[in-house]
Amino acid sequence: MLHKLRISNRFTAKIILVLLLVIIIPTLFTSLSFYWLSDSILKKNARESTIQIAKQTAESLSFILDVGVDTSDFIASDMNIQRAAMELGNSPSYEESWNFQYINTLLNNYVYSNSFVKIVYLLKEEGRGWGSGTFSDQKLKEIQLSDQNWVKEAKRKDGELVWQGLQYDHLSGGGVNTDLVLPVARVLKDFNTMRNIGLVQINLDGQSVVGTIRQLQLGKTGKFFVVDSGGRIMIDSNPDMINKKVENPDLYERIVGDNAVEFEFHMGGVPYYGVKQLLSNGWMIVGTVPVAEISGPLERLQTWILLSSAAFSLVAIGIGLFIARWVTQPVKQLTQSMLSVQNGDLRVRADVRTSDEIGFLSKQFNKMIHKIEQLMRQVEDEQSEKYHAELRAVMHRIHPHFLYNTLSTLRWLIDSKQNDRASEVLSALNHLLEANMGKSGSRITVEEELDIIRKYLIILELRYEKIFQLDLDVEPGTEKVIIPRMLLQPLVENAIFHGIVPKNTDGRISIRIRKYDKYLEFLVEDDGLGIGEDKLKVLNNLETAVENGEIGIGLRHIYDTLRLYYAQNWNCSITSTPGQGTTVRILLKVLSEISSKN
Template sequence: MGKWKKHFARYSLKHKLIIAFSCFIILPFFLIGWLISWLYVDSNRTMMMEAAVDSNEQIVSSLNGALDPLIRLSMYPVMDQTILNILLKDYGEVEHPLYERQNDFEQVNEMIQNSIMLYSELIDNVVIVDTNKRIVIGRSSLEYMDFHYLQDEFFDEPFVRRITEEKGKHVFIGVHQDLLQSSQAAPVVSVGRAIVDPQSRQTLGMILINVNVEKLNAMSSEVSFTENTRFYLIDENDRVIYSENEEEIGAKAGTILGKETESLHYRDEQKALSSGDTYLISSNSELTGWLAVTVIPKNEMFSFVYVIAAILFIGLFVFLLLSIATAVYLATTITKPLSRLEKRMRRVAAGNMDVAFDDMEAGEIGQISKTVDYMLKQLRELIHEIVNKEEEKRRLEMVALQTQIKPHFMYNTLNVIKWMAKIQGAAGIEEALGAFSSVIKFTTKAEQNEVSIQEEVEFIRNYTKILSFRYFGRFEVAYDIDSEVLQYKTLKFLLQPLVENAVFHGFDEIDYMGHLHIRIYKEADTIYMVVSDNGRGISGADTMSRCIEGQESAIPLNSIGIKNIRKRIELHYGEEYGLSYRSAGEQGTEAVIRIPAVPSEQAGKEV
């Protein structure tokens, strides 16, 4: 005992409280929960088994109620003197035997239709035969009859011999094929009775009432314990009379339900038999000698009970968890301030600088928390100041890059107007100045780094119009602008340096009509701006590389503008976007700008 005391003393106060609470709460919870669950499951299991047995007995009762009227109907030929006279008649002594026989046949048929068929919906067909003459004297169905079977096999059938041996008692016949009046040899059950002369006690004939096994389907609808519950009706020869699976009808019940069913006929009261994963609940019919068997899967029969038990157990388990949580809460009340401080310091060490310490408890821990919180606030302000400075630096750098293009652009524009004034005099200057006014308006938007693609295209239209005046229409411009892209944003002056290079370099000193093609389209989440011409092109991979990088080169390209485009795109959108050139020597040049598709606040109109 002393060893256990020493071992227990090593635990913290928190662990000691949890252990003590567990001894007084957790163990009783488990004991009570197990006892309640066992009592509930056991009582409900017994109740459901009794309900299943009662339901099966009710099916047998319904079967007896449906077949009992057939016994009384089978008595009709025995009590009818007309039929007895027909069976006793010797047609060899009458003047017209064929006519007499046909007349008697119609008379018996009328009796069958009016006195037997109308009184039960279960009856499939009825036949009355003369066992001595081996002829049919009446039948309900006139559509089909196998006369070869009647003459060669029918009277030798075991059920026919059994009927005649009973000397006028009713006989229930289990499942067999109706080979006499059914072209499909449908499976039927039958009620038969021998017709005996009350004077001589001689057997004159027999009546056979057939019931199609499909008409017994209504009785199985009362079985609804579980989704996979199955119902079987088994005859006196241990053959299946009824099953939802038509292929099982007529088969031996032992091959379907197991050998245990062979003993079910020899008991006096209904009971439930456990067979593998199922329960076999059976009831004998004293009227027919048949057996009603309900097969219920074990896992489904008590599934609802087990669900309720599981819910009960979960409820107890939840209460148990709440009890443990209460113990933990009481145990951690004293150590809570230190625990909270330690956890928050771990978050700070992991890089989370937004942790607050000003809500801690009073006392020494509270003072330490306030000091740490003050240090974190100072550190956050310093980081915020550095971030703002870097962001302002980046903005100023982009503004500087953007303004690099303006002096060069203004110079070229004014030079164009100067040449027009010198060569043309006053003609065309009004139109050129109108285009130039639009260009100036676009370029003087203060500090606005982004515009809609529609505005950028409109600017290029005016700019190329001014260039066209200078070159006297020596080049033409084609626009292929996808209307969908007009609603997206772009950086200002992305296209102007590319158009300038195409006109000033590509179309300079060419002796053919220049073609400038500006295409803008969208693929996935990327906007593509393509400026292509049929000018002189750029020869040599090294020259192309130096032009794209914005280095000095021997050719008169606007390398500052090209470098400006690349830098602005990289700063604004990231390194995955940018500018690329493709040139095939003297066959022209193609410049491609890739930027992300960013929707504009104002939807564009079709260009």
């Protein structure tokens, strides 16, 4: 059954495999081609889109920064502002009052005229100055301007702009940390003498700057930030990061030491994609995002391709199973019929349901089995006839031999004028023939075989004028066992002719019968002359002895009988001691334990 199933499964698997290949190969080819093409297009578009966003953001931030630069230039070049800065503390109070109102109005106009300018300060190092909006003169007096880093840097640069990171305004009187600003400062010079006469600080609107980078969407977790030329973060949506150096060394190297607009780096073992663009003030806007986030659409496409391929594969398997069942069902039925024939059932026939090649094969199989069945019957009939012919030949061979020996005895008695004894022999022969004639078939019981031996011994005793004692040791129940006719008689005859008579004395013959499970053992023992060692070796190999013609009719009859009736289920052995006698042992499988005979 398992062998049949394996054959069927292999055939079914081949059909399913073919269908899978037909469906999956084009699907995979199309899917992979589409995947590779879309991967290239999506990556290119994602990179170009990210670079474009970075450029637009850089332009927006540069515009805001340029507003601060322009405002600083306007203020620094205003002669009235220069004069007011020089006269502060050196002119009468009414002039200072007029200058104060004028400067405050001017500074507020700059703020109101541009939405990106949050606060403008005009300061003196000694702690005096002007400011737009809620400028607090008191807070200015609380700090020492000359100690401020940005003041030192502005003086060092001597008129060039000094940019500071995003921070809260420290001079506003509206409260603490209320105005988020991006300061740009410079020293104010007297154009006539080019000496420093004050400081100008333009505070750009920090919320507008942060809003510009916050509104950008770079994946789910990506972000933009601004760094200076040294890699310090100047603008970031997280205030805690301001004025700190970029921590990731790989990213820092890509920002500071690489001029490429786009780059890749690793952070915490995760691959990142980055872009950067230069701003108008020399700073750089940097955008970073995990590579997986910009390739998200590609991953969804890949998932869709895999799912569709799996769906097509399942469809192919389903179709394959259906077709395989439709195609292999007749093959299975034919295979089952073949296995039944293999097990010996020649009555089975294949069911012919179709007219295709498989149907034709089933039809021819039925014809073949029918022909084999006829040939088997013919062979069985021939073997049966041959078997019975051999049995008849065996019986016909032993019966004439038996009669010849008996008639020879009669002739000898008549020639020797022993008519009375000849009459007794003839009477015993008559009784023996009557017993045999009343039995039909080639098999008799053990009891009947022993009766034939008794009658035959009477004839031999009359011929040789000797007493042949017959000792029987028969296990109860074995006397009804069926055995072939004339199985033991030739052994008794050989014991007398070749063992006891040459001694010219009376003799004893012992027959012992025992049953072991399904086997029956016969021991026929005499006290005759025995058999020589060389002859004994020949007799213990009956098959070879028969082929070489080295045994007489009696043992040949026993060998043929055992071979024909018991096939390989028998054993015959002979033991002998010269001068003491011979023992023949026959072990055979019981044919039948019923007394009825064919």
